[in-house]
Every structure is written in structure tokens, then in C-alpha cells.
Amino acid sequence: MVRHLxxxxxxCPKVCPYCSFYKEAGDRNKTKAFLDSILVEASAAADGxxxxxxxxxxxxxxxLSTPQLDFLISGLRExxxxxxxxxxxxxxxxxxxSIEKAAALxxxxxxxxxxxxxxxDESLLRTLGRVHxxxxxxxxYRILREAGVPNINLDLIFGIPGQSERQWxxxxxxxxxxxxxxxSAYCLTYEEDTEYFAKFSRGEYAPEEGRDAGFxxxxxxxxxxxxxxxxxxxxxxQPGRECSHNLAYWRGEDYAGFGPxxxxxxxxxxxxxxxxxxxxxxRIQNRLPLHDFIEEVQxxxxxxxxxxxxLRTSAGIDGEEADPGRLxxxxxxxxxxxxxxxxxxxxxxxxxxxxxxxxxx
Ligand SMILES: C[S@@+](CC[C@H](N)C(=O)[O-])C[C@H]1O[C@@H](n2cnc3c(N)ncnc32)[C@H](O)[C@@H]1O
Ligand code: SF4
Numbered sequence: 001m002v003r004h005l006x007x008x009x010x011x012c013p014k015v016c017p018y019c020s021f022y023k024e025a026g027d028r029n030k031t032k033a034f035l036d037s038i039l040v041e042a043s044a045a046a047d048g049x050x051x052x053x054x055x056x057x058x059x060x061x062x063x064l065s066t067p068q069l070d071f072l073i074s075g076l077r078e079x080x081x082x083x084x085x086x087x088x089x090x091x092x093x094x095x096x097x098s099i100e101k102a103a104a105l106x107x108x109x110x111x112x113x114x115x116x117x118x119x120x121d122e123s124l125l126r127t128l129g130r131v132h133x134x135x136x137x138x139x140x141y142r143i144l145r146e147a148g149v150p151n152i153n154l155d156l157i158f159g160i161p162g163q164s165e166r167q168w169x170x171x172x173x174x175x176x177x178x179x180x181x182x183x184s185a186y187c188l189t190y191e192e193d194t195e196y197f198a199k200f201s202r203g204e205y206a207p208e209e210g211r212d213a214g215f216x217x218x219x220x221x222x223x224x225x226x227x228x229x230x231x232x233x234x235x236x237x238q239p240g241r242e243c244s245h246n247l248a249y250w251r252g253e254d255y256a257g258f259g260p261x262x263x264x265x266x267x268x269x270x271x272x273x274x275x276x277x278x279x280x281x282x283r284i285q286n287r288l289p290l291h292d293f294i295e296e297v298q299x300x301x302x303x304x305x306x307x308x309x310x311l312r313t314s315a316g317i318d319g320e321e322a323d324p325g326r327l328x329x330x331x332x333x334x335x336x337x338x339x340x341x342x343x344x345x346x347x348x349x350x351x352x353x354x355x356x357x358x359x360x361x
Contacts, residue, residue, distance in 0.1 A: 002266050004248045005051040005080065007038065007072075008259030009061040010277050013095050014131040017195035018157075018188060022261035022275040023059040030277055031064070035072050037284040041258045042079040048266075049256050050081045053245035054088045056110075062096040066104045073108040082109065087244045089114055089153075095132040097140035102147035112243075113144055114153040114184075120174045121167045124160050129195075141178055151241060153182035158219065159212040160188055161205045168215050172222040181241040185219045186234050187212050213351050220347065233312045233345075233353055250309040252302060270297050308357040316344030322360045330359060 011031070012023045064072065076082070089112040090105060097115070105113075119125055120134040132140075144152055154175055158168050175183060190200040190207065199205040220230060228236035232250065235243065248255065254266045261275035271291035274280055283290050303321070310317045319327065319338065327343060330336045335349035335356050349356050 002049045002254045002256050003052045003084075004245060004253060004255035005049065005054045006245075006255060006257040006262055007054070007056045007061075007076070008058060008257065008262040008273075009056060009064060010034075010059040010260050011063040012058065012060045013063055013093060014129070017129045018191070020191035020194050021059060024277060030281065031068060033281045033285075034277055035064075035068060035075075037281045038072060038258050039075040039079060040284050041290065042076050045256050045258070045264075046080045050084050051256075052084050052086050053248060054082070054085055055245045056090040058091055060093045060096055061090050062092040062101060066098075066101045069101070070104060070108065073105075073110075077109070085109065087112055087151075089243070089245060091116070092140070092144075093131065094137035094140040097143055099143050099147055102144055102149060106148060111149075112151040112153070113149050114155065114182075115140065115144070116155045117141075117175070118155065118157045119160065119163075119167070120171050121163075124163055124167060127160055127162060128157070138178070141180075151182070152180045153184060153243070154178070154180045156183060156185045156219075157188050158185060158215040159207060163215075165211075165214070165218070168218060169222070172219060176222065176226045176228075181238050182243060183223060183228060183236045184234055185216075185223075185236065187216065216351060217347075220350075229314065230350075231314045233350055247313075250313055252306045252309065265297060268297055270295055304361050307360055308354075311343075311345060311357050311360070312353050314344065316342040317360075319343050326359055330356060 008022070010023045012025055015023065015025045062069070088110045090110050092113055092115045094115060094117065102113075115137070117137045118128055118130060120137070122134055125132070125134060141152070141154070156171060156175060188207070190197045190205070196205060200207075223236045224230060227238060229239070230236050231242050232246070235246065237243070255264065256266060257264045257273070260273055260277050260280040263270060263272050271294040273290045274283065274292040280290060307317055307321055316339065319342070322343065327336065330349070331338075334346055335352065336343050337346050345353060345356060
């Protein structure tokens with residue numbers, strides 16, 4: 001039985017210049033056909049699927065109107081067995097929040113919202129090309145609370161061009177003051193095929209590794225001092241508020257993914273749906289396969305992924321999984337340590353997680 005469901009909604013109010021998720025702005029002519037297509041995909045994949053976690057990501061799922069979200073979620077509930085759902089997350093952009101939408105989503109069973117704030121600083125929000133101001137993001141957060149959303153994550157980005165230590169500290173403090181249940185703090189990455197990557201390639205923007213490592217340490221210090229536990233390198237939660245959906249990915253559990261660009265891992269195979277909304281709809285309408293990539297998940301691959309993901313979490317890895325010589329040398333370098341008979345990254349190791357994982361594979 002597959003216990004996790006991801007649904008990709010590829011629409012955004014405006015495309016941000018640093019983001020490489022599959023999405024498109026505008027062209028709402030396709031929306032109805034897109035929603036119908038997701039429901040066709042759901043009917044075909046419903047056998048053997050009984051999700052405990054559902055995650056609507058994107059893009060920006062709340063770029064859909066309230067009636068469209070109602071149509072989609074009600075339609076999914078008719079086709080897929082939602083009786084075991086414990087966590088139902090939807091991603092929101094602060095510009096797409098309203099009290100009516102929040103109330104309707106709660107009625108439809110959503111119980112967790114993940115909102116992209118990135119920064120509270122107005123000038124950095126402009127640098128990021130965000131469609132909202134800090135003030136608007138704060139108002140949206142308060143609307144979600146007023147509507148009664150019980151579990152809220154706020155996404156932050158650090159390492160923004162021109163960002164000062166002071167600006168990052170202010171953003172961390174302000175976020176903590178609002179008391180969300182969960183905070184994701186990502187270091188800006190220059191993804192290929194983005195405007196930011198082009199600027200980076202032309203030398204207009206450059207990552208400052210020393211500064212960014214300092215920002216990462218500031219996040220760990222401020223958030224751990226205020227009751228958040230860093231249960232994964234970029235994710236901090238109040239007790240009991242860890243994201244079960246992401247934990248399932250990191251544990252290597254199977255999941256179904258609907259919509260353009262969504263991955264599915266089930267029955268020993270992994271595939272990705274074509275990352276093109278018009279082509280996705282056409283394939284559904286013509287009953288053609290949706291994937292443009294498929295592979296067998298080999299045991300060696302599963303092991304490598306399990307180590308790389310688990311090492312990033314506070315649960316760490318089973319010491320038996322790795323070569324004892326390499327573990328010993330990483331431990332003597334101060335990168336990993338043993339805790340409750342598991343191997344976990346030290347604070348120093350968390351700054352170099354990818355390199356440590358590569359060493360263990
Ligand atoms: C799908 S978006 C979240 C919801 C909504 N689309 C929004 O932006 O408000 C997922 C998150 O990924 C993060 N993200 C996207 N591109 C990134 C990049 N290049 N580097 C670091 N974080 C990034 C942002 O924090 C963003 O909130
Ligand atoms: S960060 Fe969010 S709003 Fe911006 S383009 Fe990416 S998915 Fe869309």
C-alpha cells in the first residue's frame with residue numbers, strides 16, 4: 001500500500017527569478033483541463049493508494065481559486081481513499097491567501113499550510129522578485145491563524161545577494177516572534193535555467209560561502225534557543241510538528257505523485273511525469289503514458305539515497321550501513337558522532353552534509 005501522495009500545481013502569480021520548480025505564470029485557459037486531468041490520473045492510480053500524508057506543492061497551489069480548489073480536492077476524495085489521511089499540507093504564496101480560501105481549505109480537510117515568506121525585509125523581497133511585501137506576508141500569516149489553521153510552516157531563504165547578518169538575524173527573530181509550528185530555512189541555490197543562474201554566470205551574483213555558513217549557524221543558534229528542533233538540515237519544528245510527508249521521503253518510503261513534473265516511487269520503479277502542462281493534458285486526453293523518465297529502483301540506489309537523506313536528519317543512519325574505516329575517519333575529523341546507537345552529523349558536519357554523505361557511499 002502506498003501511504004503518501006504529492007499533487008503538483010504548476011501555476012504561480014508571478015515567476016520568481018531564482019526558482020527552478022516546474023511552474024508557469026498566467027494562461028488560465030488550461031486550468032479546467034488541468035484539473036480534469038489530475039482527476040483522471042487519480043482514478044488510474046487509486047488502487048493500492050491510501051495516503052496518510054497528502055502534500056499539494058508547486059508552483060503555488062493557492063494560485064487556484066477557492067471553487068477550483070474545492071473541485072480538485074473533492075474530486076480527489078471521491079477517487080482516492082482519504083480515510084487514513086493524518087497530515088494534509090498545502091503550499092501558499094502570501095499573495096494568494098484570503099480568509100475565505102483558508103476556511104474552505106480547512107473544510108476540505110487541509111490541516112497544514114506551508115507559506116513562502118523568504119524574508120521580512122522589503123528590499124531583499126524586491127531582490128528576490130517576490131510578488132508580495134513583508135507586511136502582506138505578515139497579514140497573510142495572521143489570516144491563516146485567525147481562520148484556525150492548526151499547523152503552519154514558514155519558508156525562509158538565506159544567502160540572498162546583498163543580505164547582511166543584521167537582515168538575516170531580524171528575519172529569524174521576527175519569524176520566531178510570530179510562533180509558527182515549523183520553519184524551513186534554505187540556503188539560496190543558483191539553479192540552472194533561472195534568471196539568477198544567468199546573473200551568476202555573468203559574474204553579477206556570486207555565492208559567498210563563508211557568509212552563508214555563518215548564516216546557517218545563526219539559524220541553528222536562534223531557532224534551537226527558541227524551542228525548535230533541527231530535525232533535518234533545513235527544517236526546524238516545534239515538538240511533534242515535524243512534517244510527516246517529508247520524513248517519509250527521507251526514509252525512502254513509496255509515494256504517488258500526480259501532475260506535471262511529479263515523481264512517483266512505487267512497486268520498485270520511479271518515474272517522472274512530463275514537466276509541461278499542455279503536454280500532460282494532451283497525454284491524459286489521448287491515454288498516453290505520462291512519464292518522460294522511468295527507472296528501476298535498484299537496491300544499491302535505495303541504499304545510497306537512504307544514507308544521503310537519513311544523514312541529513314536528526315535520526316541519522318545505522319552504523320552498520322557504512323564502511324567502519326570511513327566512519328572512524330569522519331568521526332575523528334569531528335564530522336559525525338554516535339548518538340543512541342545511530343550515526344549523526346555533528347554541527348561541523350551539518351555545514352558539509354553533502355561531502356560527508358559522498359564519503360560514506
Ligand atoms: C514551491 S515554493 C513555496 C510556495 C510558494 N510557491 C511560494 O514561493 O511562496 C517552495 C520553496 O522553495 C524555496 N526555494 C525555491 N527556489 C529556491 C532556491 N533557488 N534556493 C533556495 N530555496 C528555494 C523557497 O523557500 C520556496 O518557498
Ligand atoms: S518560489 Fe514559489 S512563487 Fe516563486 S516561482 Fe517558485 S514556486 Fe512560484
